[in-house]
Amino acid sequence: MIVFENVTKEFPNGTVALLEVSFHIEPGEFVFIIGPSGAGKTTLLRLLLRELKPTSGTVQVDKRDLSEIKKRELPILRRQIGAVFQDYKLIDDRTVAENVALVSEIIKQNEEEIDEHVKEILSQVGLEDKADLFPSQLSGGELQRTTIARALAAHPKIIFADEPTGNLDAATSWEIINLLLMINKADTTVIVATHNQDIMQSLDKRVIELEKGRVVRDTKKPRQKKPKAETEKEKTKPAKQKDEKKKK
Numbered sequence: 001m002i003v004f005e006n007v008t009k010e011f012p013n014g015t016v017a018l019l020e021v022s023f024h025i026e027p028g029e030f031v032f033i034i035g036p037s038g039a040g041k042t043t044l045l046r047l048l049l050r051e052l053k054p055t056s057g058t059v060q061v062d063k064r065d066l067s068e069i070k071k072r073e074l075p076i077l078r079r080q081i082g083a084v085f086q087d088y089k090l091i092d093d094r095t096v097a098e099n100v101a102l103v104s105e106i107i108k109q110n111e112e113e114i115d116e117h118v119k120e121i122l123s124q125v126g127l128e129d130k131a132d133l134f135p136s137q138l139s140g141g142e143l144q145r146t147t148i149a150r151a152l153a154a155h156p157k158i159i160f161a162d163e164p165t166g167n168l169d170a171a172t173s174w175e176i177i178n179l180l181l182m183i184n185k186a187d188t189t190v191i192v193a194t195h196n197q198d199i200m201q202s203l204d205k206r207v208i209e210l211e212k213g214r215v216v217r218d219t220k221k222p223r224q225k226k227p228k229a230e231t232e233k234e235k236t237k238p239a240k241q242k243d244e245k246k247k248k
């Protein structure tokens with residue numbers, strides 16, 4: 001569903017944010033992207049949203065090469081990817097319900113449908129009682145739930161949460177991660193960029209680790225231990241060579 005193939009992103013000032021990054025993410029996966037600040041996590045998201053284009057390599061979503069997507073098709077791509085930001089990016093003078101409804105307005109539902117849809121999503125994220133409050137009246141966890149609700153409003157195939165727990169205490173962070181896990185169970189692909197080691201280590205999920213723009217770890221099969229895989233590879237290698245010799 002998501003393919004990064006040898007993606008390098010160099011900014012005009014010469015900063016190389018990503019270097020030869022390759023990975024595939026299948027539909028329905030839950031993946032952590034970890035790495036210290038500056039490792040390239042946000043750049044990945046911006047490439048996925050086609051806010052940026054790679055300097056080299058390809059980014060594909062659903063087999064579409066994003067560098068070939070036309071400007072008028074961008075809203076369609078962006079509706080497939082619900083982005084959740086650490087700093088929420090909510091509209092301050094709109095209520096919780098209105099923030100979420102904006103997306104439904106964009107996808108041209110009528111008023112009644114929008115009301116129904118917003119109610120349903122707010123109850124999904126546990127905010128049914130907060131619909132009429134403004135962002136300034138919400139706690140950090142509620143603000144993050146609102147951004148998740150807004151991301152869900154367009155029924156995206158993918159949720160990409162960029163440091164969703166960055167501003168939250170431990171208990172609230174877990175509430176948000178549990179909500180993302182629940183969304184994943186309902187078949188949405190969820191990608192969480194984080195430097196929250198505690199949460200990542202407590203869950204047996206795939207981890208793609210970035211360091212200075214390079215992938216330094218990818219635990220594609222969660223339960224597979226890396227050393228074992230390497231030994232198996234070594235075991236099969238000589239046998240293969242023997243076979244090849246036989247053929248000759």
Ligand code: ADP
Pocket residue numbers: 011012013015016017035036037038039040041042043044
């Ligand atoms: P992370 O999200 O892991 O903290 P980023 O993707 O934001 O990392 O940044 C990766 C690197 O790219 C950093 O060195 C950052 O300073 C740099 N960078 C990000 N955006 C730009 C930009 N628009 N221009 C120049 N350098 C940038």
